[in-house]
Amino acid sequence: MLKFICYPKCTTCQRAKKWLDDNRIEYELRDIKLENPTLEELTEWYEKSALPLKRFFNTSGLLYKSLDLKNRLPEMSEVEMLELLATDGMLVKRPLLIGDDFVLVGFKEVEWERIFNS
Secondary structure: OEEEEEOOOOHHHHHHHHHHHHOOOOEEEEEOOOOOOOHHHHHHHHHHHOOOHHHHEOOOOHHHHHOOHHHHHHHOOHHHHHHHHOOOHHHEOOOEEEOOOOEEEOOOHHHHHHHHOO
16 A cells, blocks of 8 residues: 655645545555654655655755755765654655655656556
8 A cells, every 4th residue: 555645734745645536546644744754764765765865855844944954964964864854744845655666755747647657
């Protein structure tokens, strides 16, 4: 079962959820604010994704800006970044769609279609 990790008030997450529903794709919904991803989950998803770790940060979020992460991230190790992401779901880019062999970060319809139509 796919894991769909989102923030229900986020319009991008709402569009992604509608896309999943419209395409009759089953998933398990998880509210990132109520159930923050753990360090173990984030580490696993990061390794599975083959994406740069910076892509997992919600760079437009208030918390990201208030912590001045734009300037701090380049100085941080991967372990420090993952530990920071695990402290608050609002730091994590969303939605996340986790499958057995893929991790999608953010909602880009073209990327999602490529995964499900291949």
